[in-house]
Amino acid sequence: MCNCFSVSDGELQNVGLGLYPSMSLLNHDCRPNCVMMFSRKKLELRAVRRIQQHEELCISYTDISAPRVERRTQLMEQFYFLCQCQRCSDDQNYHVGRGAVKWTIIRDSIPHLESLRHEEKWAELQQVCQALICANSPAVPDSNVYMLRVLDSLMDACISLSQYETALKYGTRTLNAYVLHYPDPHPSHAVELLRVAKLQHYCGDVEQAEKTFTQAYKVMKVTHGTDHPLVSEVCRKLAECQAECQAECQAECQAECQAERL
Numbered sequence: 001m002c003n004c005f006s007v008s009d010g011e012l013q014n015v016g017l018g019l020y021p022s023m024s025l026l027n028h029d030c031r032p033n034c035v036m037m038f039s040r041k042k043l044e045l046r047a048v049r050r051i052q053q054h055e056e057l058c059i060s061y062t063d064i065s066a067p068r069v070e071r072r073t074q075l076m077e078q079f080y081f082l083c084q085c086q087r088c089s090d091d092q093n094y095h096v097g098r099g100a101v102k103w104t105i106i107r108d109s110i111p112h113l114e115s116l117r118h119e120e121k122w123a124e125l126q127q128v129c130q131a132l133i134c135a136n137s138p139a140v141p142d143s144n145v146y147m148l149r150v151l152d153s154l155m156d157a158c159i160s161l162s163q164y165e166t167a168l169k170y171g172t173r174t175l176n177a178y179v180l181h182y183p184d185p186h187p188s189h190a191v192e193l194l195r196v197a198k199l200q201h202y203c204g205d206v207e208q209a210e211k212t213f214t215q216a217y218k219v220m221k222v223t224h225g226t227d228h229p230l231v232s233e234v235c236r237k238l239a240e241c242q243a244e245c246q247a248e249c250q251a252e253c254q255a256e257c258q259a260e261r262l
């Protein structure tokens, strides 16, 4: 690592760090303190946690939810280095958990799921995912990273097949796992919360949708920034939910008053 960026002007917290002269000079870390995000036509570097003066700014070149062996293999193959970041040194096996025999079956089926998704064979993807979940859950927990990928693929398939209630059932199961695999604010977590919140709203659970949109907003204002179009969408949906909840509340009050008068 010859070049690196660091913060030279005090601590930064949850701010857009702006456009660096050359973002391609940023090094990798499996628990990065920054993310890169397109906001309209601008590529922004955003801090995802407090950064101390002179601390190096890092992004992740790989999917941080992947287990260490996968991350390291990809980094070696694509960027020719063995990652020795703090996280790689003290990684726990929480990505996969126990029940190795079971989860390896799921892991080995991921490339097939990805090709079905790529070819938009939604009915087949749904069938394969449901069979995998039926055969392996709860022995393999939802927090297992491969189970999480199956749940996500199944949610995609159900949405594409317009089966929104079923999509919500599986989407809800992913949320705790996202918190585990993305301990800092992360764009993937933000988008997952938004997807689940939209499903909750569509399926009529307005109160829960309001909570999930709020969670999405909290993550997204860090990862995307308040000027980002997706954040405007979350704010719009949140306002819709709040108005619907208020209207529902008023209707209930009116009904109660009427009942008392009778």
Ligand SMILES: C[S@@+](CC[C@H](N)C(=O)[O-])C[C@H]1O[C@@H](n2cnc3c(N)ncnc32)[C@H](O)[C@@H]1O
Binding pocket: 001, 002, 003, 004, 024, 025, 026, 027, 028, 029, 079, 080, 081, 082, 083, 084, 085
């Ligand atoms: C996009 S460049 C990053 C900037 C590079 N450090 C430089 O000085 O030009 C990617 C290369 O930086 C090196 N690199 C980035 N992160 C690293 C890390 N965590 N450990 C070791 N080498 C790393 C690898 O050689 C990788 O192929």
